[in-house]
Amino acid sequence: MFEVFAKYLLNQIQLSDEELEMIREVTVVRKLRKNQYLLQEGDIWRFNAFITKGCLRTYSVNDKSNEHIINFAIENWWIGDRESLLNGTPSRFNIDAIEDSExxxxxxxxxxxxxxxxxQFQDLVNLIIERSFVASQNRINSSISHSAEEKYKNFMEKQAHIALRVPQHMVASYLGITPETLSRIRKQTLKK
Incomplete structure (x- = not known):
């Protein structure tokens, strides 16, 4: 499993064998079964997590038991709760595996x-944070500016590979629309 991470790192930055070994020594492998939690709301997040296999989601649950998916993450992506990690506060989010994951x-x-x-590792972290910030800005803008149809179209253009791996009700939650609305949009899209 570390080999996947090493390949990712070496595609991004130059590392000596000693630096790569230093990284290997501090990594811990965690295998998750489908639906198993990596983080539960109320727990404090204490890690940086890199996905080597599978698909996970970050979400919250409101007082009516409705899930609000913040993001999906797949192989070669990072996942976690930055606020909880940085502040040592209980997380407002759950992270669980949509598929068997590592x-x-x-x-x-x-x-x-x-x-x-x-x-070089610090440079990579800075780049990841910058990209994450831009993605968050784009997601916020989309959620407040675009129609349900536009949100779905953008999602399919940019993240079709994820749409194939997650149930449609989760896609609807991620887009902030009802499953019925998503079904209607998908039918309309197929007719075009």
Whole structure:
């Protein structure tokens, strides 16, 4: 499993064998069965998690038991609750596996050690944070500016590979629409 992470890292940055071994020494493998939690609301998130296999989702549940999916994450993506990690506060989110999955966990302290010891690793982290910020801005803009049809079209253009891996009711939750609305949009799209 670490080989997947090593390949990802080496495609992004240059690392010596010693630096790669330093990273390997602080990673912990976690296997998740479908529907198993990586994080539950109320727990404190203490890791940086890299997905080597599978598909996970981050979501909250409101007082009416409706799920609101914040994001999906697949192989070679990072997942976690940054607010809980940075502030040490209980998470407002759940993260669970949509499919059998494998993640590599690096504790907050070990991650900080790696960013101080390996400048290229810090550069990669900064790039990931920048990309994540842009993606969040785009998602917020889409949710407040676009119609349900436009949200679905954008999702299918940019994340069709995820749509094939998750149930339609989860896609609807992610888009902020009802499953019935998604079904109607999909039927209209197929007719065109």
């Amino acid at each position: 993640v590599l966990l690096i504790s907050k302290d070990n991650f900080a050690m790696l960013t101080k010891s390996i400048p």
